Amino acid sequence: MDVLDLARTQFAVTGSLHFLFVVLTLGLAPLVAITHTRYALTGRPLHERRTRFWGQIYVINYALGIFTGLVMEFQFGLSWSGLSHYAGDVFGAPLAIETLGAFFLESTFLGLWIFGWHRLPKWLHVACIWLVTLTAYASALWIMAANSFLQNPAGAVERGGRLVLTDFGALLTNPALAMSLPHVIGAALWAGGFVMMGASAYHLFRRTADREFFTGSLRFGVIVASVGSLVTVGFGYAQFGMLGQYQPGKFNTEPLAGVGLGLMILIGQTLQLLLAFVLLPTVYWLPRWRWAQPLLMAMTPLPFVATICGWLAREVGRQPWLINKKLTVADAMSPGLTPGMVTVSLIGFAGVLGLLAVIDYLLIARAVRRGPSSVALGAPGPADPAERAPALSL
Amino acid sequence: MDILWLGVLALLLIGYFALEGFDIGLGLLLPVLGRTPRDRDRIVAAMAPFVLANEVWLVAVAGVLFGAFPAAEGEALFGLYPLVVSLLLSWIVRDAGLWFRRRLDGPAWRAAWDWAIFAGSAGLALSWGMALAAMAGGLSGPAVGLPGLGAGLLMAAAFAFHGWTFASWRLPDGPTGARRTGGALLASACVAAAPAAAVAAASAPWLLERAAPAGTLGVLSVIILPFTPLMVGAQVWVWRAFGPRSAAERMPSFF
Numbered sequence: 001m002d003v004l005d006l007a008r009t010q011f012a013v014t015g016s017l018h019f020l021f022v023v024l025t026l027g028l029a030p031l032v033a034i035t036h037t038r039y040a041l042t043g044r045p046l047h048e049r050r051t052r053f054w055g056q057i058y059v060i061n062y063a064l065g066i067f068t069g070l071v072m073e074f075q076f077g078l079s080w081s082g083l084s085h086y087a088g089d090v091f092g093a094p095l096a097i098e099t100l101g102a103f104f105l106e107s108t109f110l111g112l113w114i115f116g117w118h119r120l121p122k123w124l125h126v127a128c129i130w131l132v133t134l135t136a137y138a139s140a141l142w143i144m145a146a147n148s149f150l151q152n153p154a155g156a157v158e159r160g161g162r163l164v165l166t167d168f169g170a171l172l173t174n175p176a177l178a179m180s181l182p183h184v185i186g187a188a189l190w191a192g193g194f195v196m197m198g199a200s201a202y203h204l205f206r207r208t209a210d211r212e213f214f215t216g217s218l219r220f221g222v223i224v225a226s227v228g229s230l231v232t233v234g235f236g237y238a239q240f241g242m243l244g245q246y247q248p249g250k251f252n253t254e255p256l257a258g259v260g261l262g263l264m265i266l267i268g269q270t271l272q273l274l275l276a277f278v279l280l281p282t283v284y285w286l287p288r289w290r291w292a293q294p295l296l297m298a299m300t301p302l303p304f305v306a307t308i309c310g311w312l313a314r315e316v317g318r319q320p321w322l323i324n325k326k327l328t329v330a331d332a333m334s335p336g337l338t339p340g341m342v343t344v345s346l347i348g349f350a351g352v353l354g355l356l357a358v359i360d361y362l363l364i365a366r367a368v369r370r371g372p373s374s375v376a377l378g379a380p381g382p383a384d385p386a387e388r389a390p391a392l393s394l
Numbered sequence: 395m396d397i398l399w400l401g402v403l404a405l406l407l408i409g410y411f412a413l414e415g416f417d418i419g420l421g422l423l424l425p426v427l428g429r430t431p432r433d434r435d436r437i438v439a440a441m442a443p444f445v446l447a448n449e450v451w452l453v454a455v456a457g458v459l460f461g462a463f464p465a466a467e468g469e470a471l472f473g474l475y476p477l478v479v480s481l482l483l484s485w486i487v488r489d490a491g492l493w494f495r496r497r498l499d500g501p502a503w504r505a506a507w508d509w510a511i512f513a514g515s516a517g518l519a520l521s522w523g524m525a526l527a528a529m530a531g532g533l534s535g536p537a538v539g540l541p542g543l544g545a546g547l548l549m550a551a552a553f554a555f556h557g558w559t560f561a562s563w564r565l566p567d568g569p570t571g572a573r574r575t576g577g578a579l580l581a582s583a584c585v586a587a588a589p590a591a592a593v594a595a596a597s598a599p600w601l602l603e604r605a606a607p608a609g610t611l612g613v614l615s616v617i618i619l620p621f622t623p624l625m626v627g628a629q630v631w632v633w634r635a636f637g638p639r640s641a642a643e644r645m646p647s648f649f
Contacts, residue, residue: 073484082467084464089606114648359494380645
């Protein structure tokens, strides 16, 4: 592989890992926020246990979203300084707004939510998880706006060999953004719903003590996944019309983009029909159907496979352009970047993030398996932490 | 307008060193102050509620650099390539230690991640010292070298001092065996942030030459400035909620 292939591989590996975790973060955040709100409204212990159990899954998953996101943010300057040189005056704006106006707040409020159990006033604590959710979706908006600019560089003109921002509104009304943002948000809810369905099905199948807990969660998961799936598929097809305006023939030139698109549609369409015509109409009885539970568990990874395929289609289908018809990937690469530099950083990032991703998924699986009675998040404790130390760890 | 954004960038960078500095410092001191598992739990629990609110200042630095000084972003990050990579890997390893150490039972699991916290914090301190030294030298020399290593050790000492002061403030007569006031913590924050402040001041003309055009900066100002009170308020809330009078050890910690 030459240096360009190495740098592209590094971006693809870290970007795909990032989205695997971010999609679940986006999908679970509103579900945890809704559950926490129900707890605050009713004071029922069942809702508290649900908030802490699903909240812990959400938080363990969140860790890898941060780790991979850090590499994503700094990678633009490391490998693709040609992008900031040529288009930083335009492309940098949504990224700067995302870090300051969204992620800065998200991280701060997430810390308050995680460590604020039994410390913050009830409704302020609930407000924290809603602010985390809101800012996470604001992040999605700005990141998708930045990505859509790469798909279709609206709102900018070239002056003196660099792009200049002429119309900021055009970044937000970009046809490449209008249909893809709801598509991605729908996919996140779809994935979040599937994780809730799969984990609940596991406990119902194992006949653990928390029957009421997971019966409700399974139904909630099916409803959320149905809504998310419908939105994803609807706005997925809606993108084709717009796509003809700015990237006609996107999926005909690069085989990988076509394969990604095909597999995504196969998974997305099949599951949408299954949800709409089987799982949603039977949602009341579904938790009692023992034969269905292994199937629900087995389906859990499918939305994740589909979302990665979707990103491959969107990104690979634009080759060789980094900014469509303006800047090629080769021209965007940092001048002076050597194969040795990228090889070392690629091994470092892929090795460390890959290992941590595997550990994180094993920890999520373990947290699901151990169930709601051994959740560390928000665990109440006596005055002396030493007394509880063995019990409070997950 | 470019002066305003230079101020924002400098403030975020100084804020990162003043705040995240004590987390890195406590990570460095973990094998020294935390000789028993229980002491290590107490030290990690003392910094845990602050970490997410502290480390995000550097994410904001990178964002502002990209949005307001795009030409500088590429030059600086690419010029420091090996240091940025080691900084990111160290940061990830440190954070993984924090997030994962309590996720499984057993002393070996927790001890292993405590070493990850130490190794990551050491990597962060050394990378920062070398990066600041390279930036002070105008990115002309090699990014990694003997003078840089000296700067890295000095940076580690400053972070460790700040971390020690923070532990003595949040856990009076705790693992450090000392108690420090908020004023002392402010002073140690200045020590931790001084090198970065000096480099930021020295780089000001270089940065201003690379500022985005007024149109871009205007858009950033209109969209970001309304969020400033919420950002400041959230940070202040963290300190009010988790200060030394919040009965730091009453609750089991998630990290």
